Amino acid sequence: xxxxxxxxxxxxxxxxxxxxxxxxxxxxxxxxxxxxxxxxxxxxxxxxxxxxxxxxxxxxxxxxxxxxxxxxxxxxxxxxxxxxxxxxxxxxxxxxxxxxxxxxxxxxxxxxxxxxxxxxxxxxxxxxxxxxxxxxxxxxxxxxxxxxxxxxxxxxxxxxxxxxxxxxxxxxxxxxxxxxxxxxxxxxxxxxxxxxxxxxxxxxxxxxxxxxxxxxxxxxxxxxxxxxxxxxxxxxxxxxxxxxxxxxxxxxxxxxxxxxxxxxxxxxxxxxxxxxxxxxxxxxxxxxxxxxxxxxxxxxxxxxxxxxxxxxxxxxxxxxxxxxxxxxxxx
Amino acid sequence: xxxxxxxxxxxxxxxxxxxxxxxxxxxxxxxxxxxxxxxxxxxxxxxxxxxxxxxxxxxxxxxxxxxxxxxxxxxxxxxxxxxxxxxxxxxxxxxxxxxxxxxxxxxxxxxxxxxxxxxxxxxxxxxxxxxxxxxxxxxxxxxxxxxxxxxxxxxxxxxxxxxxxxxxxxxxxxxxxxxxxxxxxxxxxxxxxxxxxxxxxxxxxxxxxxxxxxxxxxxxxxxxxxxxxxxxxxxxxxxxxxxxxxxxxxxxxxxxxxxxxxxxxxxxxxxxxxxxxxxxxxxxxxxxxxxxxxxxxxxxxxxxxxxxxxxxxxxxxxxxxxxxxxxxxxxxxxxxxxxxxxxxxxxxxxxxxxxxxxxxxxxxxxxxxxxxxxxxxxxxxxxxxxxxxxxxxxxxxxxxxxxxxxxxxxxxx
Ligand SMILES: Cc1ncc(C[n+]2csc(CCOP(=O)(O)OP(=O)(O)O)c2C)c(N)n1
Ligand code: SF4
Numbered sequence: 027x028x029x030x031x032x033x034x035x036x037x038x039x040x041x042x043x044x045x046x047x048x049x050x051x052x053x054x055x056x057x058x059x060x061x062x063x064x065x066x067x068x069x070x071x072x073x074x075x076x077x078x079x080x081x082x083x084x085x086x087x088x089x090x091x092x093x094x095x096x097x098x099x100x101x102x103x104x105x106x107x108x109x110x111x112x113x114x115x116x117x118x119x120x121x122x123x124x125x126x127x128x129x130x131x132x133x134x135x136x137x138x139x140x141x142x143x144x145x146x147x148x149x150x151x152x153x154x155x156x157x158x159x160x161x162x163x164x165x166x167x168x169x170x171x172x173x174x175x176x177x178x179x180x181x182x183x184x185x186x187x188x189x190x191x192x193x194x195x196x197x198x199x200x201x202x203x204x205x206x207x208x209x210x211x212x213x214x215x216x217x218x219x220x221x222x223x224x225x226x227x228x229x230x231x232x233x234x235x236x237x238x239x240x241x242x243x244x245x246x247x248x249x250x251x252x253x254x255x256x257x258x259x260x261x262x263x264x265x266x267x268x269x270x271x272x273x274x275x276x277x278x279x280x281x282x283x284x285x286x287x288x289x290x291x292x293x294x295x296x297x298x299x300x301x302x303x304x305x306x307x308x309x310x311x312x313x314x315x316x317x318x319x320x321x322x323x324x325x326x327x328x329x330x331x332x333x334x335x336x337x338x339x340x341x342x343x344x345x346x347x348x349x350x351x352x353x354x355x356x357x
Numbered sequence: 358x359x360x361x362x363x364x365x366x367x368x369x370x371x372x373x374x375x376x377x378x379x380x381x382x383x384x385x386x387x388x389x390x391x392x393x394x395x396x397x398x399x400x401x402x403x404x405x406x407x408x409x410x411x412x413x414x415x416x417x418x419x420x421x422x423x424x425x426x427x428x429x430x431x432x433x434x435x436x437x438x439x440x441x442x443x444x445x446x447x448x449x450x451x452x453x454x455x456x457x458x459x460x461x462x463x464x465x466x467x468x469x470x471x472x473x474x475x476x477x478x479x480x481x482x483x484x485x486x487x488x489x490x491x492x493x494x495x496x497x498x499x500x501x502x503x504x505x506x507x508x509x510x511x512x513x514x515x516x517x518x519x520x521x522x523x524x525x526x527x528x529x530x531x532x533x534x535x536x537x538x539x540x541x542x543x544x545x546x547x548x549x550x551x552x553x554x555x556x557x558x559x560x561x562x563x564x565x566x567x568x569x570x571x572x573x574x575x576x577x578x579x580x581x582x583x584x585x586x587x588x589x590x591x592x593x594x595x596x597x598x599x600x601x602x603x604x605x606x607x608x609x610x611x612x613x614x615x616x617x618x619x620x621x622x623x624x625x626x627x628x629x630x631x632x633x634x635x636x637x638x639x640x641x642x643x644x645x646x647x648x649x650x651x652x653x654x655x656x657x658x659x660x661x662x663x664x665x666x667x668x669x670x671x672x673x674x675x676x677x678x679x680x681x682x683x684x685x686x687x688x689x690x691x692x693x694x695x696x697x698x699x700x701x702x703x704x705x706x707x708x709x710x711x712x713x714x715x716x717x718x719x720x721x722x723x724x725x726x727x728x729x730x731x732x733x734x735x736x737x738x739x740x741x742x743x744x745x746x747x748x749x750x751x752x753x754x755x756x757x758x759x760x761x762x763x764x765x766x767x768x769x770x
Contacts, residue, residue, distance in 0.1 A: 132375060135374075
């Protein structure tokens with residue numbers, strides 16, 4: 027049995043006993059809806075399963091149970107609905123890989139046409155279904171300001187099809203189609219595709235990023251998003267033990283390190299302007315973050331690729347500066 | 358009234374809850390008119406979504422229909438292909454969406470004019486496909502399409518020839534709103550996304566049940582054959598116009614030769630029938646209104662008395678053969694009937710009375726093969742010139758010397 031820790035560990039971990047009960051997470055509440063129940067087929071330690079549960083339970087609370095969900099093809103869809111079972115305790119519709127945003131727009135339009143203004147719409151997709159194949163529909167939904175909360179669970183790759191790269195895969199990551207073989211050092215360095223930034227460029231009412239390391243923050247952002255109308259976008263970093271090569275027990279730790287190394291910026295924006303950032307409380311070197319994951323293993327060891335690690339560190343530093351994640355005021 | 362406008366008026370009277378559309382010729386006038394009608398408050402509480410692609414249009418219809426709204430879109434050609442991933446999805450999910458397809462050729466080469474290659478490319482998508490022979494037909498079929506879709510929980514495509522019908526200005530008798538309301542009950546979805554009764558729609562199904570799901574889909578499609586016929590009967594009763602049902606025939610009863618076709622070409626074909634009848638030749642036409650599901654028995658029965666059938670294909674399967682003709686042959690598998698499979702009117706080439714008259718004369722004269730696809734309106738010189746330039750062998754029919762170059766178009770083996 028592991029030690030019981032009663033002291034503050036520096037996070038807002040669910041169920042922390044020193045916190046005011048009213049500040050407890052929805053996950054710590056006995057009355058939580060369990061919108062996605064246990065028994066699904068996700069891998070142990072799946073960040074996407076954790077993220078989806080937290081997001082949906084918070085959205086259920088915020089909407090008082092009056093919501094419907096739309097899901098893109100991907101791990102979440104596959105592991106939650108193996109015939110003839112379903113994990114979903116909410117009305118749930120899966121259509122295709124690239125159309126979740128447009129399907130959700132249609133649902134929202136139908137509800138409006140029927141005068142059912144009490145029912146909210148939440149769309150969910152992986153990073154592939156959002157930043158790659160689904161981008162057109164996502165952008166259209168944003169541009170029309172349709173009344174949909176679109177949630178992207180970013181596990182930085184096409185996990186359902188066996189861990190290939192997406193446009194959200196970080197440089198240097200080894201995936202099934204960017205293996206570190208020959209002279210290749212994993213996924214190429216590109217300009218990247220930041221959907222939160224693209225979403226902000228649409229000047230929609232609300233854009234936020236979060237990780238499964240800070241469930242309080244994630245729930246708060248879902249609640250905030252659900253309090254608004256129009257197009258809203260939530261981008262949640264969800265480590266994938268299978269695709270990243272991390273320990274199942276490390277999902278939350280790895281997600282936290284992504285944020286604290288500057289490899290993933292946690293912030294909120296309204297109508298195109300950043301309104302808040304989550305400060306890094308204890309910066310960790312990018313290398314420490316990379317070392318937690320087998321997908322970056324080729325960068326270390328003998329001879330390794332220190333120049334690539336340095337380049338990634340510079341990328342982290344740039345992100346830190348851009349969002350002033352250390353709170354130094356220097357941008 | 359322009360055909361597009363008439364269809365828009367008919368759709369508006371069916372009171373869709375959500376219209377999602379994207380422009381493409383020759384469909385645009387329909388959705389432009391609907392956008393006005395929605396703004397004018399003529400379509401109740403309808404929401405009109407101006408989406409960013411046809412894929413999004415069909416996807417939005419999927420979401421809208423699953424959320425309990427009557428959903429409508431219209432497209433053509435490349436637009437239909439752009440939504441093709443979502444088409445079997447809509448039918449597989451049993452969502453009663455209605456879509457107009459203003460039939461247009463598929464590129465390349467890009468061509469905005471009429472033929473049936475767009476609709477034919479989606480004939481296996483699990484949608485009902487109804488073909489209008491006139492704008493009056495188009496109006497009446499749209500009203501019936503919503504009722505059929507909702508009765509069967511199957512999406513329905515109403516096909517009307519691009520430009521030839523969509524842009525033709527002619528007299529159309531619109532049903533009254535009261536008649537439409539009497540014919541089309543309010544939408545009562547078979548399944549709906551509802552927080553009070555949460556259901557999962559679109560779950561993953563593996564080998565353990567996929568065949569059964571597909572079998573049931575096919576079974577329901579075949580049931581639709583009865584429903585289409587009943588719908589026409591009820592429409593006649595409620596609105597007072599006979600739309601025929603699965604097929605329409607013209608002077609077919611005592612005919613020995615039948616022309617089988619889809620869509621607006623049936624008008625010109627009927628004129629030619631009159632001409633030939635006046636000359637004592639027993640011909641008639643059989644129009645196929647319901648192309649999917651294929652009315653196998655009804656077609657066989659309708660053609661039971663004829664010895665020769667000429668099938669007018671406005672699209673074909675490159676590398677294989679005809680599409681409509683193949684289905685007609687399926688119906689006639691046990692018969693001795695000779696089937697002349699003809700491809701014509703591609704990419705907007707007009708199928709005039711004169712073209713049809715020449716074709717029929719040639720068939721009657723034994724000039725056309727019943728064992729190969731014929732291309733009666735082919736510019737043989739142009740094709741031969743191109744083949745020679747490429748240094749490619751000419752098709753056998755020419756090089757074997759069985760047919761002169763000018764006749765080759767009639768029987769390209
Ligand atoms: C049109 C289409 N192309 C490809 C696929 C195959 N496919 C299914 S899920 C998937 C990847 C999903 O990746 P992502 O959206 O990141 O979700 P994840 O599985 O990682 O959660 C792919 C490529 C598909 N279903 N449809
Ligand atoms: S592959 Fe990754 S995202 Fe998919 S279920 Fe496993 S851990 Fe979750």
